[in-house]
Amino acid sequence: MADYVLELEGIRKAFGGVPVLQDVDFRLERGSIHALVGGNGAGKSTLMKILTGVYVKDAGVCRVNGRETVIRNYNDAKKQGISLIFQELSLIPTLSVSENIFLNKEIKKGRFLDIKAMNEKARKLLLSLGIDIDVEEKIQNLSVGCCQLIEIAKALSSNTSVLVMDEPTASLSDKETEILFQIIDGLKKKGISIIYISHRMNEIFRIADCISVLCGGKMAASKPVSEYTLESLIECMLGGKKNEQAMVWKERETPVGEKVMLQVENLSVGKSVKEVSFQVKAGEVVGLAGLMGSGRTEVMECIFGIRKKTGGRIFLDGREVNFKNVRQAVNGRVALVPEDRRREGLVLMHSLRENMIVTDFNGVKSSGLIRTDKMNAVSEKAVQDLKIKADSVTTRLFHLSGGNQQKVVIAKWLNTRPKLLMLDEPTAGVDIHAKSEIIEIIRQFIREGNSVIFVSSELSEMMAVCDRVVVLHDGVKTGELTHREIDTEEVLQRAIQNN
Amino acid sequence: MRSKTIKKIDLYQYMVYIIFIVVLIFFAVWLGPSFFSRSNLLNITRQTAMVSVMAVAMTFIIASGQIDLSIGAVVALSALISAWLLEKTDSIALALFCALLVGTLVGMINGLLVTYLKIPAFLATLGMMSIIRGSAMWMTATKAITIRNTTFNNVFGMGTIAGVPIVLLWTLIALLIGHVALRYLPYGKKVLAIGGNQTSAFYSGINITRIKIMVFAVMGFASAFAGIIYSARMQTARYTYGEGDEMNVIAAVVLGGTSMAGGSGNIIGAVVGSLLLGVINNGLIIGGLDTSQQQIVRGIIILLAVALSTFNTKERT
Numbered sequence: 093m094a095d096y097v098l099e100l101e102g103i104r105k106a107f108g109g110v111p112v113l114q115d116v117d118f119r120l121e122r123g124s125i126h127a128l129v130g131g132n133g134a135g136k137s138t139l140m141k142i143l144t145g146v147y148v149k150d151a152g153v154c155r156v157n158g159r160e161t162v163i164r165n166y167n168d169a170k171k172q173g174i175s176l177i178f179q180e181l182s183l184i185p186t187l188s189v190s191e192n193i194f195l196n197k198e199i200k201k202g203r204f205l206d207i208k209a210m211n212e213k214a215r216k217l218l219l220s221l222g223i224d225i226d227v228e229e230k231i232q233n234l235s236v237g238c239c240q241l242i243e244i245a246k247a248l249s250s251n252t253s254v255l256v257m258d259e260p261t262a263s264l265s266d267k268e269t270e271i272l273f274q275i276i277d278g279l280k281k282k283g284i285s286i287i288y289i290s291h292r293m294n295e296i297f298r299i300a301d302c303i304s305v306l307c308g309g310k311m312a313a314s315k316p317v318s319e320y321t322l323e324s325l326i327e328c329m330l331g332g333k334k335n336e337q338a339m340v341w342k343e344r345e346t347p348v349g350e351k352v353m354l355q356v357e358n359l360s361v362g363k364s365v366k367e368v369s370f371q372v373k374a375g376e377v378v379g380l381a382g383l384m385g386s387g388r389t390e391v392m393e394c395i396f397g398i399r400k401k402t403g404g405r406i407f408l409d410g411r412e413v414n415f416k417n418v419r420q421a422v423n424g425r426v427a428l429v430p431e432d433r434r435r436e437g438l439v440l441m442h443s444l445r446e447n448m449i450v451t452d453f454n455g456v457k458s459s460g461l462i463r464t465d466k467m468n469a470v471s472e473k474a475v476q477d478l479k480i481k482a483d484s485v486t487t488r489l490f491h492l493s494g495g496n497q498q499k500v501v502i503a504k505w506l507n508t509r510p511k512l513l514m515l516d517e518p519t520a521g522v523d524i525h526a527k528s529e530i531i532e533i534i535r536q537f538i539r540e541g542n543s544v545i546f547v548s549s550e551l552s553e554m555m556a557v558c559d560r561v562v563v564l565h566d567g568v569k570t571g572e573l574t575h576r577e578i579d580t581e582e583v584l585q586r587a588i589q590n591n
Numbered sequence: 592m593r594s595k596t597i598k599k600i601d602l603y604q605y606m607v608y609i610i611f612i613v614v615l616i617f618f619a620v621w622l623g624p625s626f627f628s629r630s631n632l633l634n635i636t637r638q639t640a641m642v643s644v645m646a647v648a649m650t651f652i653i654a655s656g657q658i659d660l661s662i663g664a665v666v667a668l669s670a671l672i673s674a675w676l677l678e679k680t681d682s683i684a685l686a687l688f689c690a691l692l693v694g695t696l697v698g699m700i701n702g703l704l705v706t707y708l709k710i711p712a713f714l715a716t717l718g719m720m721s722i723i724r725g726s727a728m729w730m731t732a733t734k735a736i737t738i739r740n741t742t743f744n745n746v747f748g749m750g751t752i753a754g755v756p757i758v759l760l761w762t763l764i765a766l767l768i769g770h771v772a773l774r775y776l777p778y779g780k781k782v783l784a785i786g787g788n789q790t791s792a793f794y795s796g797i798n799i800t801r802i803k804i805m806v807f808a809v810m811g812f813a814s815a816f817a818g819i820i821y822s823a824r825m826q827t828a829r830y831t832y833g834e835g836d837e838m839n840v841i842a843a844v845v846l847g848g849t850s851m852a853g854g855s856g857n858i859i860g861a862v863v864g865s866l867l868l869g870v871i872n873n874g875l876i877i878g879g880l881d882t883s884q885q886q887i888v889r890g891i892i893i894l895l896a897v898a899l900s901t902f903n904t905k906e907r908t
Contacts, residue, residue, distance in 0.1 A: 418794065430794050435788070441787050457777070
């Protein structure tokens with residue numbers, strides 16, 4: 093009989109009546125690397141948050157080392173030897189490496205901190221992982237990859253038997269990834285079990301012993317890695333998604349125009365984008381596909397004037413443009429719906445109408461003053477056109493759901509009457525109904541002869557709306573697929589994995 | 592996001608007016624006509640004019656998520672510059688122009704320090720406060736300058752129009768400009784957007800650097816104007832003018848319902864906040880409390896008022 097360090101049985105969790113996890117079973121063998129995969133919203137994060145006590149499960153049993161255990165918070169999880177390495181790094185940038193490692197479990201001599209002992213212990217710990225850095229260096233002076241490794245060291249500094257890693261390689265370079273894999277291998281040999289969450293299939297096949305696939309809140313498969321092929325794994329991940337009616341391709345009502353709206357030639361942006369060329373025609377939706385860190389966001393932000401290009405040329409409507417700031421881009425009738433609506437898209441503490449008008453004050457002014465009636469008219473039109481659910485235009489945005497917030501961001505940019513609309517993950521954290529509405533907004537927008545660049549991690553959406561997809565990998569364009577060529581999600585998935 | 596509790600934002604917006612009326616009634620009942628008379632109430636508007644004018648500009652500073660500690664020092668420098676120029680040239684126009692120009696320049700420097708050198712506003716303006724106060728002392732070797740130009744003293748300090756103190760008129764003009772700018776000009780909306788979420792403002796195409804410099808420059812201008820009112824009211828200029836005023840001004844703005852976190856602003860509230868502080872000061876003096884008692888009671892009232900007016904504002908943004 094196998095030796096399980098961790099067993100989850102029949103885990104159920106719902107948010108506001110919507111089931112997110114339905115009778116999920118998950119078993120982690122001691123000293124193994126167990127990959128957990130699934131699309132966005134499949135329930136991976138929720139499952140891990142239940143495991144580490146962030147959420148409380150509605151039903152189910154959790155056994156650690158064969159004993160039934162209730163984990164109420166992160167400290168409980170720690171006591172059971174379960175550590176999570178956060179996707180967003182949890183290190184404090186202004187403190188040193190050793191201060192971070194021993195945060196909240198400082199070594200003391202009497203009442204005072206024993207700094208020498210902490211530094212010494214931190215140094216030993218890092219060396220045992222094969223990392224040689226100055227433990228008194230401040231975190232802010234270190235690279236992201238280095239921080240990731242220190243996170244691991246921090247997790248190991250307490251008694252850890254299960255380590256959860258959520259997309260650890262998302263922001264690492266190839267070399268750093270290599271080091272990380274060596275460390276993971278070393279941990280495995282020491283008998284530490286690892287739950288490894290990733291979207292990168294190549295990595296999973298390389299290091300995992302077992303793969304569990306979550307799909308729509310259910311465990312679709314859980315078996316040794318040798319029983320999967322890339323095709324079968326991708327198929328398994330997509331399992332329940334096929335009945336999403338809204339997310340299917342709809343034949344265009346108007347043909348793609350002849351005119352080239354946007355022409356990008358050999359665009360380079362620092363180290364993140366290398367000589368990328370593509371074009372977008374009038375009335376066309378072009379998708380930019382790629383993993384996190386593949387340069388999708390950078391390409392769009394460069395066109396929008398937020399990032400400086402380091403090479404190449406951009407033509408808009410036949411004329412070369414070089415926007416130096418957002419204002420110029422807006423005047424050039426380009427708009428960007430940014431990736432993070434809460435941070436970049438909106439002022440959540442302000443009302444809907446105040447958020448609506450910041451991109452275009454001219455539309456609501458008369459003789460220099462902002463007219464409240466015009467402000468209301470613009471906002472009410474947006475509420476109607478985009479079916480935004482809000483009590484009134486004076487409702488503050490933090491009262492709105494994610495989907496409605498996202499519609500406000502799109503509305504405030506449509507309000508500038510762009511010819512080219514770029515959307516960066518517009519459906520992230522948005523419920524399925526709002527998703528299909530957003531897709532419909534995009535279709536309406538191109539019917540008027542406008543162009544769209546669309547980015548989404550959810551490939552089914554890309555397939556539903558994009559006429560063409562440009563594939564990026566590590567900042568380099570690796571392919572371009574027309575809608576016809578992408579007959580299944582697998583084709584696109586393979587292209588993105590660069591396989 | 593998930594909580595659906597109804598927030599009592601509106602009550603909090605009007606709290607300063609309620610507190611103001613309660614305090615007014617309290618002193619009227621306690622002290623009777625010696626407090627609640629036309630002449631004393633008008634006197635309060637005279638005493639608070641400087642703080643009120645500065646509170647209008649400070650509302651923009653705080654709404655944009657910044658702070659300015661140099662304003663008290665600018666008051667002194669501007670008072671001395673105008674008094675000195677009046678003594679030398681007797682030209683009101685020149686005195687006004689130079690005092691306001693210097694004030695605006697100081698504000699612009701604050702703005703440049705905050706935007707280009709990325710020095711936190713608290714420290715940038717703390718440094719400027721020291722430099723400006725020192726300059727004011729140096730200018731006249733700490734001596735006071737008397738102003739003999741009666742037109743100047745009347746128009747900016749002592750005069751009345753139809754029985755109404757002229758400085759009340761200046762306060763109302765500042766209030767009107769500030770209110771319109773914050774509510775009905777793109778400038779005001781941009782200031783609020785920057786204070787509410789600077790990243791989002793940037794992605795929306797707002798020129799953050801320019802707006803921030805502008806906000807500080809206007810603050811400098813308003814402080815210089817407050818300095819002119821000071822010197823005209825006292826018919827003298829001293830380097831000690833405006834000492835500690837930065838704290839009164841910030842207190843007035845926060846009492847008025849403007850959050851220190853930025854993103855919100857209430858001009859009328861700020862002026863009422865300034866009047867509230869004036870009423871408390873005046874009432875306690877008339878009530879016969881000595882200076883030490885006045886300080887203690889004033890502190891308690893301010894704490895209570897701020898606690899009440901910010902009670903319901905624990906919102907996640």
